[in-house]
Amino acid sequence: MSEIPNNSKISSHVDGAYFADCHATVIPYENQSALDTFLQQAREMPGWINALMSLRNKAVSRLGLKNLGSFADVEQGKASADYKVGDRVGIFTLYENTHHEVILEDQDKHLGVRLSFFIEPEAGGTAKVHATTVVHVNNTLGKVYMFFVAPVHKVIVPATLKRLNA
Known part of the structure; x- marks a missing residue:
């Protein structure tokens, strides 16, 4: 895990968060946008992560949480x-x-999630990409959901970031 960059706009959403983390990696950089980088990551998402999302959607639908779909x-x-x-x-x-x-988000009555991909260009044709997630919970169900999701999130984000620098 790494520090949330102070010069990132997502840093202003951290106050009062129930959960916040940041993972970073260095990527080849040719002036692509942060959204380009997120789209690359989403389009190349490993099948096991999409399978976990499908399992998540089936499990939480019984609790009244919405089906998010898949990356x-x-x-x-x-x-x-x-x-x-x-x-x-x-x-x-x-x-x-x-x-x-x-900054991308998903909001519902249980919690609000914001995800940032923040790019810091470096010398030599590389950039550091920070993937920051900030979650504000609205009720007990949001806390229960995060109890199960947070540990999995801490595995998924670094695994997907590694694919960007390959």
């Missing part, structure tokens, strides 16, 4: 420039989008 639901041919704030991007909704940071 594979990201439109394959859609360019990052075609997305606008409020558009659905796979399992998330686009909340804020700049070249170096994209």
Whole structure:
């Protein structure tokens, strides 16, 4: 795990969060946007993660939580420039989008999740990508959900980030 960058816009959402974490990796960088990087990650999501999402959707539907779908639901041919704030991007909704940071969210009556991909260009054609997740819970069911999700999240995020620098 790494520190949430202070110059990232997601850092302003951390106060009062029930859960917040940040994982980072270094990637080859050719001035791609943060949304481009997120879309690459979502489109190349390992099958085991999509299988876990399917299992999650089946389990939580019995508790009244919504079916988020799958990371594979990201439109394959859609360019990052075609997305606008409020558009659905796979399992998330686009909340804020700049070249170096994209913030996606999912909100319901139980919890609010915001995910940021923040890019810090480095010398030599690389950049550091920070994937930050911030969760605010609204009730007991949100806390119970996070009890089960948080440990899995801490495995999934680093595993998917590793694929970006391959």
